[in-house]
Amino acid sequence: MMRGRLFSLARAVAARVGVVVRRVWVVVRARLRVATTLGWSLVAVAVLALVVGGAFGWGELAALGLGAVLVVASAIPFVLIRPVYDVAIELAAHRVRVGERAVGRLVVRGAGRRTSPATTVRLPVGAARPEFRMPRLAPGQEYDELFTVPTVRRAILTLGPVTSVRTDPVGALRREVAWTEPELLYIHPRVVVIDSETTGILRDLEGLPTRDLADDDMSFHALREYSAGDDLRHVHWVSTARTQTLMIRQFEQTRRSHLLVVLSTDLDDYADEDEFELAVSTVGSVGLSALRGGKTLTVLTHEGTLALHGERTFMDALSGIEARPSGTGIARAARAIATAAPGASVVVFVTGAAGALADLRAASLRAPITARSVAVRATRHEQPARRVLGDLVFADVAELEQLPAALRAVSE
Known part of the structure; x- marks a missing residue:
């Protein structure tokens, strides 16, 4: 009986000790994360030098280990104090087009009971990691920094999280604290206005009568x-x-007006990235014209159908489209026409100059019989021209501004 009670007590004590050890380890591990590669190297040198120096009586080696310990110890006060801030990212607009200015403001306010020490603030913008040196902030005092995001390329950029970085002069210890959640900045593709009243191919979007x-x-x-x-x-x-x-x-x-746009996202169909950007801008221009006219729009790519719930989500989706090499051409993207838009009244195929004409022809054969099909090829290094491939008419476009005239030409 006594033995059983002692066994139960020992097991309870062991469980309690295990809980305490796990909690201590969590705290220690969190504190150890402030060490940099240099810091861990100094700790390793200190341990090795002190052990070996003490074992063999090498005073110089023991002194080296002691010096490493002093360096790490002197770095602790620099990262021990945790500043307290209220941080916000203020963007003039969360959606801009290529070439437009994307301006924002970083606002940091001291929120603690005591003055926060000077520190470095990092604001990730996509792959970039710009840093700002922030002075000491008293409680309630604000510091702001204006920044501009380059918009030379269509993209979806993640801004943040904003982190404060504290380190010692040697760089042995570093403490980073995140203050905000990431925010998204959409850089939409360039577009041109297409007047559906005067551009031939888009007249069908007004609802043409059939022979039935x-x-x-x-x-x-x-x-x-x-x-x-x-x-x-x-x-x-x-x-x-x-x-x-x-x-x-x-x-x-x-017929119900339904525009279907098939965009090739096969990188092999394009001579360079600029051609693909021109193709995306073409899709954006044609799609916006349809949406603003209250028409049904479907966009197909190699990855499937884009989720569209209005102009904003359409342009947001175009901001994130990427081209990847697949070697399948636009014909693969057109395979889903029968299920995605069987009642389409107009089908516009968009591809690049490097795409095979046989693939473009095969894609056009998948369009609904009652639909009118045309194609636009982004050809940055060729002269704009109107061409005929069987019963498919297509136009080569070298600049986005040529798109309205090209659509008018293919409708003749």
Whole structure:
């Protein structure tokens, strides 16, 4: 009986000790993270020199170890004090276009009860890691820094988290504290305005009538004699009175305006990155014209269908599109047409100058039979021209400003 109680007590004590040891280890490990590579090297030198020097009586080696200990110990006060800040990133706009200025402001306010020491503040912007030297801040005192983000390339950049960095003069210890959550800056592609009223190929987006006749639609077509079962709401009473025969109005069915854009994201289809950027800008220009006209838009790439919920999400999605080598050409992206947009009324294929014409032809054969298909090739190093490939008409575009004229040309 006594032995069992002692065993239970020992097990309880061991469990309690284990909890304490784990908590201590968590604290120690968190504190040890402030050491840099140089700091760990100094610790290793100190331990080795003191052990070996003491074992063999080498005073010089023991002195070296003691010196390393003093260097690490003298670095502790520089990282021991943890500053307390309120930090915010203020952007003039979270969405800009290529070439526009993206300006922001970093605001740091002292939030502790005592003055925070001078420190370095790091603000990651994409792959860049700019740093600002911040002075001592009294409680309630603010420090701000204006910054500009380059927008020469379409991208989705992550800003932050803002971190404060404290280190000693030698660089043995370093303490970093994150103060904000990451924020996104969308750099949209350049676009040009395409007037759907005057640009030939986009006229279809207004809803063209088909050759299919119906008894109820928006486009009046002709009159015919009444047949049993016809809806009397469509009786044309003026013609009925004149001919003494019951006449029914007949209509042409109109198609729902649906623009499908197929963009090749195969890097092998483009001569360089500038051609791919031109292709993305082409998609953005055509897609925005459709969305602003209240039309249905679907965009297909090698990675699938873009999630579109309006102009903003459309341009955000284009900001993150990347080209990767696959060797499959635009034909692979067109495989999903039958499931993504079987009722499309216009299909625009967008690819680069390095893409095989056979792939472009194969992609066009997957378009719906009732749809009108055209293609635009981004050709930065060739002259703009209108070309015909079987029953597919396509245009080479060297500059984005040539796109409206190119779409007008392929509609002729």
